[in-house]
Amino acid sequence: MDIIAYTLPGCSSCSTLKELFERASVEYKEVILRKDITAESFQLMFPGVMSFPYVTIDGERIGGLVDVAKLFVEKGLVSSNRS
Numbered sequence: 580m581d582i583i584a585y586t587l588p589g590c591s592s593c594s595t596l597k598e599l600f601e602r603a604s605v606e607y608k609e610v611i612l613r614k615d616i617t618a619e620s621f622q623l624m625f626p627g628v629m630s631f632p633y634v635t636i637d638g639e640r641i642g643g644l645v646d647v648a649k650l651f652v653e654k655g656l657v658s659s660n661r662s
Contacts, residue, residue: 582607585621585633588614592644593632599648603656 582600584607586593600607610616612631625633625640634641641647651657 580605581637583610583635585610585612587612587631590631596632596644596647603651
């Protein structure tokens with residue numbers, strides 16, 4: 580899977596997303612807003628997206644933390660149980 584996670588520094592949901600990736604043992608590329616990409620460039624790529632994190636997988640727009648978590652549970656990459 581080619582995963583790109585667009586994040587913001589200090590974003591708690593972004594930190595949780597990275598923990599989810601670790602639990603699922605998946606590799607990802609992190610793109611940090613205002614460091615690796617400008618806000619203007621991000622908005623051109625993803626018009627209307629106003630929250631972070633934002634994730635694409637294999638070029639498909641997935642969405643935020645909850646969307647990724649649901650997808651990973653569906654694919655069996657993580658369990659919905661927190662044991």
